[in-house]
Amino acid sequence: MAKKYDLVIVGGGTSGLEAAKTAAGNGLRVALLERKSRSDKVQRSCAQMFLMNMDSFYNERMHFSREKKKWIFPANNFSVNYKGGYREFYACHFIAPNSEDRIEIGDYEANSSGAGVAAAVFDKTALLQGLFEEGIAAGVDYYMERNVTYVRRVSGGVEVKTAEGDRLVGTFCIAADGINSRLARLTGLNRDRVFLFTASSISYYVTGVEFDRSEMICMGNAYDHSPGGLGSVHFCMLPSVYREDEYWLYVNGDERLDFFTKKSNFSRWFKNVEVTHKRCAVIGAWGPPKEPFMDNIIFVGDSCWFAEAENTGALLSGHRAANAVCEALHTGKPNRDGVKNYISWWKRNWSETHDYRDFLCYAVFFRIFSEDELNYLHKTITQKLFWSINPFNLYGHITRGIKPYMDKIKKERPSLAEKLENFTPAQATAMMKPATRIGFPAYR
Numbered sequence: 001m002a003k004k005y006d007l008v009i010v011g012g013g014t015s016g017l018e019a020a021k022t023a024a025g026n027g028l029r030v031a032l033l034e035r036k037s038r039s040d041k042v043q044r045s046c047a048q049m050f051l052m053n054m055d056s057f058y059n060e061r062m063h064f065s066r067e068k069k070k071w072i073f074p075a076n077n078f079s080v081n082y083k084g085g086y087r088e089f090y091a092c093h094f095i096a097p098n099s100e101d102r103i104e105i106g107d108y109e110a111n112s113s114g115a116g117v118a119a120a121v122f123d124k125t126a127l128l129q130g131l132f133e134e135g136i137a138a139g140v141d142y143y144m145e146r147n148v149t150y151v152r153r154v155s156g157g158v159e160v161k162t163a164e165g166d167r168l169v170g171t172f173c174i175a176a177d178g179i180n181s182r183l184a185r186l187t188g189l190n191r192d193r194v195f196l197f198t199a200s201s202i203s204y205y206v207t208g209v210e211f212d213r214s215e216m217i218c219m220g221n222a223y224d225h226s227p228g229g230l231g232s233v234h235f236c237m238l239p240s241v242y243r244e245d246e247y248w249l250y251v252n253g254d255e256r257l258d259f260f261t262k263k264s265n266f267s268r269w270f271k272n273v274e275v276t277h278k279r280c281a282v283i284g285a286w287g288p289p290k291e292p293f294m295d296n297i298i299f300v301g302d303s304c305w306f307a308e309a310e311n312t313g314a315l316l317s318g319h320r321a322a323n324a325v326c327e328a329l330h331t332g333k334p335n336r337d338g339v340k341n342y343i344s345w346w347k348r349n350w351s352e353t354h355d356y357r358d359f360l361c362y363a364v365f366f367r368i369f370s371e372d373e374l375n376y377l378h379k380t381i382t383q384k385l386f387w388s389i390n391p392f393n394l395y396g397h398i399t400r401g402i403k404p405y406m407d408k409i410k411k412e413r414p415s416l417a418e419k420l421e422n423f424t425p426a427q428a429t430a431m432m433k434p435a436t437r438i439g440f441p442a443y444r
């Protein structure tokens with residue numbers, strides 16, 4: 001016999017745990033099924049960075065209360081308990097291949113002297129632990145080590161089955177099963193979405209790093225021109241929450257890490273480098289669906305978003321979806337109409353205000369230039385640009401920041417100016433084509 005709940009949640013990551021504790025806290029009978037033995041066992045790559053209230057994300061400006069030990073989401077009117085580490089940083093620097101010149105986003109000096117907190121890193125394990133414990137206190141039934149393999153609309157709700165033999169029925173189901181969502185595939189949600197690419201990501205925690213203005217996120221490309229070499233090696237580095245002398249470093253793979261830290265122009269930062277641990281992720285990126293709802297299944301977090309909803313988006317959508325289920329059940333509308341507030345909130349703050357092509361433009365923009373052109377560009381843009389690391393806005397900020405220098409660039413580097421002027425979202429999408437081809441067609 002199936003166990004009956006008001007709400008069955010698939011996935012115990014950030015979005016699922018937030019949905020579970022919120023719904024159970026509002027008095028609903030809630031089950032959460034998670035494939036791993038512990039929700040807080042973080043194995044997937046994550047830079048663990050929150051964009052703070054100097055910029056908005058999904059129209060929210062969050063902040064951290066040290067006193068209350070809570071992440072506060074004022075526009076959405078909720079908070080999340082958090083007892084883990086916290087480290088602020090002050091800017092985002094794109095660094096030239098020569099490792100010297102920088103395009104600066106945000107004012108490091110002003111922010112580090114107290115003008116504002118651009119962003120902060122957090123401990124995802126502690127975040128998930130806090131959410132899990134709040135769920136226990138609220139009465140969530142957790143089913144751990146359960147792999148959900150089946151989901152179907154039945155009379156009275158949604159039936160969910162696991163490989164381990166469980167059968168649960170919820171009046172509603174929340175799909176919180178992450179970027180490669182099985183529920184999005186099983187329900188057919190992906191059918192009308194544009195498949196963009198599959199990408200792998202490997203990131204490292206490293207100690208023994210020394211560079212100036214270290215409390216920031218820095219990104220760039222190093223170049224390996226040796227015969228049969230790696231070509232351009234992209235990196236991204238930011239402070240780690242675990243140790244003061246530790247950094248999170250994305251360089252995709254051991255060979256690239258070795259080149260970047262030992263042989264590239266950046267190796268002077270890494271004289272005493274040691275890798276403490278590494279994490280990885282596989283990302284199947286899709287355009288957004290028409291709406292995050294199908295047959296009484298509500299989609300939250302990464303399960304229905306382009307690439308990463310980030311933990312901010314996961315928390316906001318998990319919270320909003322749980323409240324919508326509560327409202328639907330209390331108003332006697334256990335159907336799409338009952339959760340229409342979530343659907344319209346999601347459309348308004350997600351798909352209607354974020355264009356995934358802006359994300360793609362930012363992701364590939366610096367790759368259209370040669371090493372020499374990148375060095376020139378980084379030397380030329382001397383003015384600090386407006387702060388944002390919202391990946392959907394960053395491309396716009398960078399191109400607006402370059403505009404005042406266009407006359408100079410046209411005069412000194414006409415072919416570089418042409419590249420800048422001719423770069424379009426269509427070109428960015430075309431650059432992703434090889435990754436689209438090697439994606440997993442089975443996801444359809």
Ligand SMILES: Cc1cc2nc3c(=O)[nH]c(=O)nc-3n(C[C@H](O)[C@H](O)[C@H](O)COP(=O)(O)OP(=O)(O)OC[C@H]3O[C@@H](n4cnc5c(N)ncnc54)[C@H](O)[C@@H]3O)c2cc1C
Binds near residue numbers: 014
């Ligand atoms: C390289 C990289 C860097 C990132 N950096 C940041 C950052 O700096 N800041 C930030 O906020 N975000 C960052 N993110 C994104 C962030 O990690 C995700 O957006 C966030 O974790 C999404 O939460 P979620 O709950 O939607 O999904 P997830 O956290 O992926 O949770 C999904 C859960 O569902 C479970 N699950 C999946 N399938 C099943 C199944 N069939 N049955 C049962 N359980 C299942 C999984 O085990 C998992 O626990 C980054 C991601 C990557 C890859």
